[in-house]
Amino acid sequence: MVAYLDLLDGLSHAGLSRNAEVSVKLSAIGQALPEVGPKMAEENARRICRAARNAGTTVTLDMEDHTTTDSTLATLRELRKDFPETGAVVQAYLYRTEQDCRALAHEGSRVRLCKGAYKEPEEVAYQDRHDVDKSYVRCLKVLMAGEGYPMVATHDPRLVRIASALATRNGRMPGTYEFQMLYGIRGEEQKRLADAGEKVRVYLPYGQEWYGYLMRRLAERPQNLTFFLRSLISQK
Numbered sequence: 587m588v589a590y591l592d593l594l595d596g597l598s599h600a601g602l603s604r605n606a607e608v609s610v611k612l613s614a615i616g617q618a619l620p621e622v623g624p625k626m627a628e629e630n631a632r633r634i635c636r637a638a639r640n641a642g643t644t645v646t647l648d649m650e651d652h653t654t655t656d657s658t659l660a661t662l663r664e665l666r667k668d669f670p671e672t673g674a675v676v677q678a679y680l681y682r683t684e685q686d687c688r689a690l691a692h693e694g695s696r697v698r699l700c701k702g703a704y705k706e707p708e709e710v711a712y713q714d715r716h717d718v719d720k721s722y723v724r725c726l727k728v729l730m731a732g733e734g735y736p737m738v739a740t741h742d743p744r745l746v747r748i749a750s751a752l753a754t755r756n757g758r759m760p761g762t763y764e765f766q767m768l769y770g771i772r773g774e775e776q777k778r779l780a781d782a783g784e785k786v787r788v789y790l791p792y793g794q795e796w797y798g799y800l801m802r803r804l805a806e807r808p809q810n811l812t813f814f815l816r817s818l819i820s821q822k
């Protein structure tokens with residue numbers, strides 16, 4: 587919590603806050619505590635949103651495993667009453683996500699679409715990566731055709747191409763949506779997109795807990811290990 591506020595303060599003093607926004611995991615600010623968790627996370631998130639607004643920037647609520655999806659979206663709805671600029675994240679691997687995209691694709695709504703990083707059961711999520719990709723495209727279609735601000739979080743070259751084509755088809759100019767990639771992964775592609783006039787945002791784990799964060803992501807899903815190893819070998 588303090589780390590988020592310090593970071594926003596530091597960005598503001600360095601004059602960088604307009605170019606950087608903060609992503610917040612509600613589990614890091616109390617969501618998982620029994621009974622009081624969701625309320626506590628909302629109050630803490632509200633403090634971060636206020637600090638972000640004072641610094642001239644915005645907050646996006648990361649999405650975690652499927653047991654937290656309803657609670658996170660409920661917190662988002664409450665926060666958006668006072669901070670409508672707060673961003674949502676949806677995960678294409680969940681069956682529910684196309685429907686969530688329809689609900690979120692309204693004016694002013696910033697929505698990050700990712701494939702999803704957690705090991706999820708087949709009761710709630712596609713297991714086959716081709717099904718996840720197809721779902722990603724369906725969700726992209728909804729978001730790009732909607733009134734909101736899509737944030738296309740993927741390194742998948744095919745999905746990047748499809749996102750660009752859908753943006754053009756829907757008459758969107760660069761800056762009415764953005765691409766997002768992880769720091770250190772496909773740097774050349776990030777540069778290529780930026781050089782082509784696209785808005786590109788890089789997601790950077792911050793603070794002293796980054797090593798634990800990386801290890802948890804790797805432990806949660808073996809594919810994440812492949813993903814990181816591949817990006818160590820290839821920087822394209």
Ligand SMILES: Cc1cc2nc3c(=O)[nH]c(=O)nc-3n(C[C@H](O)[C@H](O)[C@H](O)COP(=O)(O)OP(=O)(O)OC[C@H]3O[C@@H](n4cnc5c(N)ncnc54)[C@H](O)[C@@H]3O)c2cc1C
Nearest residue numbers: 648649675700701702703739740741742766767768789817
């Ligand atoms: C900005 C951002 C925020 C995120 N936030 C969340 C979140 O809140 N919740 C969540 O669950 N997940 C989040 N994720 C993680 C996401 O869900 C995926 O686990 C992760 O991005 C990997 O999926 P991918 O779409 O990049 O495609 P993958 O299926 O992992 O990769 C697709 C293809 O991309 C290509 N590729 C990948 N890496 C390289 C490389 N180095 N060089 C060349 N080609 C490569 C390959 O062709 C590969 O087959 C986030 C990801 C990003 C980028």
